Amino acid sequence: MRYSWNWLKSFVNIDIETQELADRLSMVGLGVESISSSGDDYIFDIEITPNRGDCLSILGLSREIAALLGKKMTLPPMTYTETKKKAGDLVQVKLEAPDLCPRYCGKVVKGVKIAPSPDWLVERLLAVGLRPINNVVDITNFVLAELGHPLHAFDLGSVLGHEVIVRRARAGEKIRTIDGVERVLESDMLIIADQNRPIAIAGVMGGTNSEITQKTTDIFIESAYFDPPSVRRTSKKLNLSSDASYRFERGTDPHALTKAIERTCHLIQELGAGEICSGVIDTHPQPLQPRKTWLRSSRVNSLLGVTVEKRRVEQLLTRLNFELQRRDDDSWTVTIPSYRWDIEKEIDLIEEVARLYGYDQIPSTMPLWRGQNAGAPNWVERERLIRRTMIAAGYYEVVNYTFVDDNIDRLFRLEAKQAVKLQNPIAEQMGILRTSLLPAMVSNLAWNINRGIKNIKLFEIGKVYHLVKGKKRPEERETLGIAATGNFAEHYWKDGEREFDFYDLKGVIEFLFRRFGWETLSFAPDNIDFYHPAGVAVIRCNHRPIGHMGMLHPHICAQLEIPQSVYMAQLDLELLLKAEASLVKFQPLPKFPAISRDISLLFDRSISFDAITRWINSLKEDIISEVKIYDLYHQGDNIPKDKVSISLNIQFRHPQRTLTLEEVARAQERLINLLKEKLNAEPR
Amino acid sequence: MKSRLLKFKKAFQSELEAVVDLRYLAELKNKYLSRKRGLLTVALKEIPLLPVEERPEVGKLANEIKYFMEKELTLRQKRLEAEEEVRRIREAQIDITIPGRLPPLGCLHPIMLVREEIEKIFLELGYTIEDGPDIETDYYNFVALNFPKDHPARDSQATFLINEELLLRTQTSPVQVRVMEKREPPIRIIVPGRCFRRDWDITHTPNFFQMEGLVVDEGITLGDLKGTLEYFVRKLFGKETRARFRPSFFPFTEPSADLDISCFHCNGKGCRLCKNSGWIEILGSGMVHPNVFKVVGYDTEKYSGFAWGLGIDRVALILYQIEDARLFYENDLRFLQQFREII
Structure with a gap:
């Protein structure tokens, strides 16, 4: 995600150099990949982890910088004047799927003059990597980059029956999205429809049928909060993602819907791009309550391995816009800002404390080991x-x-x-x-x-x-x-x-x-x-x-x-x-010398050494201690084609005494006779 | 007769001068002293034929000459033998500069070398080694590790699917859950193993090796995580290595931290290896998320723990300064042989 240094400075008075800011952001979990200069501006490329959807805007990053530097933030101007025409008379919003869209806001602008955007706006968009299109689309993109809230502008003239319906798609319904692809919808996908047809895939992409064109005169600006998993499912199924879906998936701020509209209207007026009708359409069947959790000082200390003063905990979390109320001597009740979807429980707050306190301030220790099993299995x-x-x-x-x-x-x-x-x-x-x-x-x-x-x-x-x-x-x-x-x-x-x-x-x-x-x-x-x-x-x-x-x-x-x-x-x-490894069992060293004999025999060609040794073993001749192949060949002048010549080397040994040559000769003869009889061997 | 004997002596002396090897020496000996035909032997046999009065004088002279010849021959023989010995030694001299006959030694794959190095460090600290299946369920690979379905955190781990239920593990972390399910704390394990992600470029291959670490006990702190991993990087990358922990995000740990080490190549000054930052990212870590403890039925108030995971391939790339991860799987001997000296 790209951030403009100048744009950030319009939100927070940053009184440190770019490189120091980059280092400090990295050390609170906003890893700066690079800083590049662009004209009189610097562009920060920052890797935002998937839990921090709230940081995907100039406003979001400014909040972190303000907390980091202990400064106040200035919001951009949001004022505008309205005409007498009421938005509510020009368009009706029906919210049929409040489970997938808890809040839906809209605003109508009439007499729109589609034109190119002024240079300052184009520059800002280019700085953060957005492509300028026309003033109306550019303003919605500008507000997206600035406040992190995706907006969508419909050509009101193309919204049939002037009805905007937020509903689930009917299976098989089709829409051509503004990238020119026709999409077939499924019944669990949330869409925006007019009386007859889908005009946008909610939170993912608008349809060509209601797209802003050179002919557009009246527009309907949508600012909604869509259920993150629903947007993600739809985006995955359609294999279609956009800047909007990327943010909706990660959770947007349901309390900032009207702020985004106000900022948009301010800019429309500043650019002289249209007349703002009065009133915001705000469909909000069940107002979202602020989320609360609790935090124990003792738990912070025991998990981090360092004592963080209670005052310090309060200071750090307050800077991040958490509201802390003492519950007892050890703990607080904490109200979570509406944009911090990553914070639910105590552990999430402990991470916030650790992050701002500084991982480098936590002393390194070695854990003691009181387990039994250790070492490689x-x-x-x-x-x-x-x-x-x-x-x-x-x-x-x-x-x-x-x-x-x-x-x-x-x-x-x-x-x-x-x-x-x-x-x-x-x-x-x-x-x-x-x-x-x-x-x-x-x-x-x-x-x-x-x-x-x-x-x-x-x-x-x-x-x-x-x-x-x-x-x-x-x-x-x-x-x-x-x-x-x-x-x-x-x-x-x-x-x-x-x-x-x-x-x-x-x-x-x-x-x-x-x-x-x-x-x-x-x-x-x-x-x-x-x-x-x-x-x-x-x-x-x-x-x-x-x-x-x-x-x-x-x-x-x-x-x-x-x-x-x-x-x-x-x-x-x-x-x-x-398997169990078998233990080596020591064999006493031989006390008496061995006598070695070589025997050459002709066998049938199909003989196996295994058969020879098995027959020799069957003799149970105790004094034969080892039988080895000494030589083997089947070609040669005096070897028949169907025969093979095998020379065996045989070791004779007695454990208790020195063998006599006669004993060895007798054993050797028995062996040869056996091989002759059983294996058709012929001495050579 | 006397003059004949003196002539023999003179001739012998000059002939002895000319002898250059043992063969000529033997011939010379034969010529004069052979028992049958030796010139001196023959002359000696003639002595009894001489007049009686001449015999003593001539006999004495003949014996003196015989003695003289034998002595000279022996002396000469010894000298020649000594020369021969010197020559034999000189001729046996070998060229000691020719390279030796190497025993047929193979070597470990560099990934396995690094794996063993890391294992060694943790085994010394009293860890044990665990493993788990490559083919996993969505539950163990994601859900139990606090990756909800339809959560963008899954985007970073492009997954190979086998069917509706089974996939190839994208990380070694499922083994954490499997071990904690069957065992109570204290736990202190490392888990090396093959992992799979649908990525393929110069630094990513569709399968790769990870090493996972997990410690669970009463009173384990973020400080313990820091201390353990600082010890580890100093052991692996050298005593001078500095470690830096940056907050990060992993669904199954909180607080989470990425660990950077000071670049051992440029010592933190900035070079190609560390992309001029002076730091190299080595691993991800964090305190085990209470949601994971709940899944395995541990008391989250009683126990805490930390976990970390690193790419063994990545560490090997950094350690040996290899630029293309795909080399690991080409198995070109010219590549593999370079690690022969390390074992």
């Missing part, structure tokens, strides 16, 4: 540990938008999961809440590859969302996504290069689980459309599926124009974040 610690682990493994954390393109998300969606749709997305390709972290992460890879970065390892921790049958509330699940492409590490001049592969991805997941002491992790083959069928696994923890991993299907890579292999995984974290 387990799930926070755990999430942090996951982050730290991923970083230590060389992965970069990304954060993506929650909103994704349904068409891309669909490619990565499991089973019949249903996505959560937005009613009003910000862009078409951001229409749903992600059901998976992977689509955005894959585009992160593409983005970076396109910028010349080929070796990428990313992770994200964030929520995914989907609808749940029979439940109103969609499910939100904290999830970990991992995506990688290119080489395992950046090239180093001394080292060879190695492409990131399935086992790198699996390794980081295993590493993650190990850090929590969770060993019950298993990987099972499965069919998931978006993975390469040759390398995909479902991840289970305690036998419950918690995620999946694999190589992105080459078709999808091609579709997303990614020229490299992509590996990715997604893990549901809800279970992991809630």
